Amino acid sequence: MSKLVPEIPTIEEIYPAELGAAQKRRWEHLLAKFEERYGAPADYIARSPGRVNIIGEHIDYMLFSVLPMAVNSDFLLAVRVIPNSNTVTIANVLEKYPQRQFQVPAQGELEIDATQLEWSNYFKSGLRGALELLRGKGLTPKNVGMEILADGNVPSGAGLSSSAAFTCASALASLAAMGDGTVDKKELVNLAVVSERYVGVNSGGMDQSASVLGVQGSALYISFHPTLSATPVAFPKTTPELTFVIADTLVTADKHTTGPINYNLRVVECTLAAQVLAKKLNIGQLPEDAGPLGNSFKGLMDKYFSAQGEEEIPLDKKLEELIELTKKYLVKEEGYTREETAEILDVTVEELVQRCMVKFPIQASYFHLRSRALHVLQEAHRVSTFKSLLDSSSASPSSPTDTFIPTKLGAIMNDSHASCKNLYNCSCPELDTLCELARSSGSYGSRLTGAGWGGCSVHLVPQDKVPAVKAAWRKGYYEKKFPGISAEKADSAIIVSNPGCGAVLFRVGK
Structure with a gap:
């Protein structure tokens, strides 16, 4: 795995083919809106994705290993660097997030009021972490300001780590502007973990690791001790193919x-x-x-x-x-x-x-x-067993139609949800319903993902069962809980995703 955040020449390197055209339009719209707002083109786009945790809930901050994957939903920050300035202006393509402007101190900490639920605080937290990293290495951050336009499509409060995606993209954008032009992946992860604590959230490191270190087509086995490490882990090749389906309760869980x-x-x-x-x-x-x-x-x-x-x-x-x-x-x-x-x-x-x-x-x-202790220790054991199953399937591949490994993996996911519900008390009726409906419609395993108390669930589903699972959710959950919900709104709450790639920089015009 490369040590540096890659600079990509084309966005085709980020997204699967079926999303390419829609994402190209989104990026072009962001760049056009940037130039319309600021009167000049952006220099680069910093991109960091959300993540879904497959197994290992609420144990990363106890320094046990976890197994997440990056998803295709992401946070984009279009940036223009302003030389000899200390002013940062940040706006969002969504007008409900008002434009903000602030100054970067030449010395000392960038102040953040963590008592206020203010969207721009997440950018400030990434910037503050970047400044502290550079100064801690004995470097003087470049005297530059920034003009920024943000576009995020990671659902907020859904358990897909929208806050970590925003913070990682912010830290990456800031290091690209104020550093030497290269960004070390592990340094970015570590500073993003600390940065999110500036906005009052205790974060263990899984979210930032998956967002920065994600590898297309593989989940990540992430360990935190003695140092951060991420090992790509493949799922078995099966017929029908295994896929992950993520369902949002549409109940916001604001940490x-x-x-x-x-x-x-x-x-x-x-x-x-x-x-x-x-x-x-x-x-x-x-x-x-x-x-x-x-x-x-x-x-x-x-x-x-x-x-x-x-x-x-x-x-x-x-x-x-x-x-x-x-x-x-x-x-x-x-x-x-x-x-x-x-x-x-x-x-x-x-x-x-x-x-x-x-x-x-x-x-x-x-x-x-x-x-709480029983959940943490038993969940760490489940992660170990889950990875061992994946390793064994890679070492000795079975018949593509053999369901032994997927069934075992699914059972571990089901046990994880039960523990989150009964020992950690972080589930809710909406999450329980989505999981029950999915299991009865063909999911091998279903569990909450993220902090819980709302947000998203993740499901290991054979490809041929995905339509049945989605139909069960529409009829048995979305239409019942949200009468009159449009088919488009219900469909947008469901994401079918295989593992995506991590953070990247895209230089405009290169």
């Missing part, structure tokens, strides 16, 4: 607004669960790592088995033992109060709040440490 009771709360609960289990296991302080709050279950696992002198035990066996230890020591199914949690950790409630609940405020009377 920024609901973070204190949903997404960010889960990050805090997982971190506390790891700390409490470490205390119960008497293994001392957890190592500081890249977890959003400084600790992770991966760190717990490594320290526990290192203390046992058993580092070489296979991952599956380690996870199975930790699952049993969680059941033994985290016994309160109803949850732990702040006072109980603080007492176990030998800190005051005030110290607990300062340690875990100031950077990302939460609202909770009880912490459900047992169920």
